[in-house]
Amino acid sequence: MSATTHDAHDAHHHGPPPGYLTRWLFTTNHKDLGVLYLVFALAMFFVGGAMAMIIRAELFQPGLTLVDPHFFNQMTTMHALVMIFGAVMPGFTGLANWLIPVQIGAPDMALPRVNNWAFWLLPAGFVLLLATLFMPGGSPAGGWTMYPPLILQLGDAFPFLIFAVHILGISSIMGSINIVATILNLRAPGMTLMKMPLFVWAWLITGFLIIAVMPVLAGAVTMLLTDQYFGTSFFSAAGGGDPVMFQHIFWFFGHPEVYILILPAFGIVSAIIPTFTRKPLFGYSSMVYATASIAFLIFIVWGHHMFSVGMPLSGQLFFMYATMLVAVPTGVKIFNWMATMWQGSMTFETPMLFAIAFVLLFTVGGLSGVMLALAPVDLQYHDTYFVVAHFHYVLVTGAIFSIMAAVYFWLPKWTGHMYDERLGKWHFWLSTISVNVLFFPQHFLGLAGMPRRIPDYALQFADFNMISSIGGFAFGLSQLLFVWIIVKCVRGGEKATDEVWEGAKGLEWTLPSPAPYHTFETPPTVK
Amino acid sequence: MSDLSVESRTRRTVAKMLLVVVGMFGFGFAMVPAYQVFCEITGFNGFVSLQPAANPDSAAAVDTERTVNVEFVATVNESRPWVFRPETSRLEVRPGELHTVYFVTENTTNRDTVSQIIPSVAPGNASRYLHKTECFCFTEQPFEANQSRKMPVTFFIDPAISERTTTVTLSYTLFDLRDGDAPDFDEDAAGLHSSAL
Structure with missing residues (x-):
């Protein structure tokens, strides 16, 4: 959709290769691959969203009303896997592909063919994963965390789940190696590390996190595979193993993973807020150091997912204090964003609205996270809707909102057209109101003791569940508007200027809109 | 920055990253004996x-x-x-x-x-x-x-x-x-x- 024709006469600026299929299948162009990643993420957002709609429809009223419990369990499990590995991670990787080369003045990614391969592994992995929905015994239903021994009772879907996780892991590892190699080696002259836009910084650190923890997940699921088929006993107590050990290995991956899902969001918001505040970002270097210290801390806090397994007091105390320490660098970020906005000449275009909502609502999720970090009260909150509310505040109003903000922010640069601002504001307000109607009551449900991953509930939870479901349906429908706005913007609209936004700073805004197929073939010089 | 070309610097970065990947895959498995020894020494987890x-x-x-x-x-x-x-x-x-x-x-x-x-x-x-x-x-x-x-x-x-x-x-x-x-x-x-x- 970013194909340009106006400079086709210039021998140095080739357009995309001819042929629709060959262009998209064999492309090694970072902009094409960025588009592929983003379209794939959007498609998976709707697949995972459809599963969420089934969950909320079942929970609309108490009793087993619509689907059978086993199918409900499949939906909760698959919703998580699809949203994490299909929507949020590819969404961020797509943004990285599109933006990092143009933000650091590189002609393309460092490893263009690896880039193509990493993307096309994703549909392959999801064919394996989604095919399990049609298998005898159904798709994985034991939770996305794949705890043994429950996950070992899965039917034919088990090897498909394991190999899907392997393939998706390989894809994201290759994507990350590419991103790290690009950032470290392809920066334009004068673009020192401490001059890089924060989105690039955030992705450099995220890339390292993915490279460090994805192989651990691959190892954990490989152990599940050999336990099931090759007679090993890593997690089987009968053979001297320990199922709790799986939780340790899984969360050693799993906790850094949740920051893999949020660090790029910090980078996006750090680009948008200064633009619409018309001020430089407050505390750039402290933002970099805060991101780096978060990246260190999250490797030593995995135990807070496991307070209820029977951990000794000293373990609980260590993980509790370490977890609460994460709030310090995160707080630095929140206050820096607020200080950036302070006394700025702010305007409220759609990307800015999403960014402000991000700061506000991500903080709500962060505060419930601090509550969950308290070992003594976590025993009550564990596996309740309070946890569900917490991680949806940080992932939906955090990660997803930041991706939406990024799409609105850079869409004019990608397509050459301004999106429909009026519809964008409608999309923002519908999403923000409905997402709070959807998730805020879940805090109360959780505190009152409603367990997660259960298709039925006690009668006293009926009202809040109905409110939550109504919010869910409204949020789901609002996203159709998002698709329409994107389609409309790709097709046409007011011509975007090169700078697009009045206060926009950075190399990408020096390029024409839409950005040509090849950019920065001769590197720009950064002052 | 060294005098090496972009290609060879990239190759070096990729080689280092791949080492990390292999190392961390091994680390996942190394956690198994490490966990046993840790629990044995400390008595954590009711060993x-x-x-x-x-x-x-x-x-x-x-x-x-x-x-x-x-x-x-x-x-x-x-x-x-x-x-x-x-x-x-x-x-x-x-x-x-x-x-x-x-x-x-x-x-x-x-x-x-x-x-x-x-x-x-x-x-x-x-x-x-x-x-x-x-x-x-x-x-x-x-x-x-x-x-x-x-x-x-x-x-x-x-x-x-x-x-x-x-x-x-x-x-x-x-x-x-x-x-x-x-x-x-x-x-x-x-x-x-x-x-x-």
Whole structure:
């Protein structure tokens, strides 16, 4: 959709290769691959969203009303896997592909063919994963965390789940190696590390996190595979193993993973807020150091997912204090964003609205996270809707909102057209109101003791569940508007200027809109 | 920046990253023995030794000042048709005293099989102070069809146990190894799920 024709006469600026299929299948162009990643993420957002709609429809009223419990369990499990590995991670990787080369003045990614391969592994992995929905015994239903021994009772879907996780892991590892190699080696002259836009910084650190923890997940699921088929006993107590050990290995991956899902969001918001505040970002270097210290801390806090397994007091105390320490660098970020906005000449275009909502609502999720970090009260909150509310505040109003903000922010640069601002504001307000109607009551449900991953509930939870479901349906429908706005913007609209936004700073805004197929073939010089 | 070309610098970066990937894949597996050793040394997670302990030194070591309640729990994994229960459910012992309790076990299936019984101690930090000099859990236990027998465990509580620990629970889980103890996908159970409407 970013194909340009106006400079086709210039021998140095080739357009995309001819042929629709060959262009998209064999492309090694970072902009094409960025588009592929983003379209794939959007498609998976709707697949995972459809599963969420089934969950909320079942929970609309108490009793087993619509689907059978086993199918409900499949939906909760698959919703998580699809949203994490299909929507949020590819969404961020797509943004990285599109933006990092143009933000650091590189002609393309460092490893263009690896880039193509990493993307096309994703549909392959999801064919394996989604095919399990049609298998005898159904798709994985034991939770996305794949705890043994429950996950070992899965039917034919088990090897498909394991190999899907392997393939998706390989894809994201290759994507990350590419991103790290690009950032470290392809920066334009004068673009020192401490001059890089924060989105690039955030992705450099995220890339390292993915490279460090994805192989651990691959190892954990490989152990599940050999336990099931090759007679090993890593997690089987009968053979001297320990199922709790799986939780340790899984969360050693799993906790850094949740920051893999949020660090790029910090980078996006750090680009948008200064633009619409018309001020430089407050505390750039402290933002970099805060991101780096978060990246260190999250490797030593995995135990807070496991307070209820029977951990000794000293373990609980260590993980509790370490977890609460994460709030310090995160707080630095929140206050820096607020200080950036302070006394700025702010305007409220759609990307800015999403960014402000991000700061506000991500903080709500962060505060419930601090509550969950308290070992003594976590025993009550564990596996309740309070946890569900917490991680949806940080992932939906955090990660997803930041991706939406990024799409609105850079869409004019990608397509050459301004999106429909009026519809964008409608999309923002519908999403923000409905997402709070959807998730805020879940805090109360959780505190009152409603367990997660259960298709039925006690009668006293009926009202809040109905409110939550109504919010869910409204949020789901609002996203159709998002698709329409994107389609409309790709097709046409007011011509975007090169700078697009009045206060926009950075190399990408020096390029024409839409950005040509090849950019920065001769590197720009950064002052 | 060095004088190397972009290509060779990129190649170096990629090689380093791939080393990290391989290393972290190995690290995941290295966590398995590391976890065992860590639990063994610290006694975290209720780690229980499967080696017979030496008898307590002498009667002088018995702490006559206090007693510890020892509770016994027996569970059959996967609700297999076995009888497995302690003869005594609770015993008040002095630290250092040697005691023997029996577990009644019956294989109620109509075939010969082998079982492995896995111990666990709660609270976890007491596990290092419960020493078993003899236990049916040290080896696999063969059972003939419908065979029933009483199996002994001889143990003592280490007098070094914390003053604050007044109750220790010794729990056993019986695994029937004949079936690999990993049930295949159960079509009937799935049928039950779908008929729940």
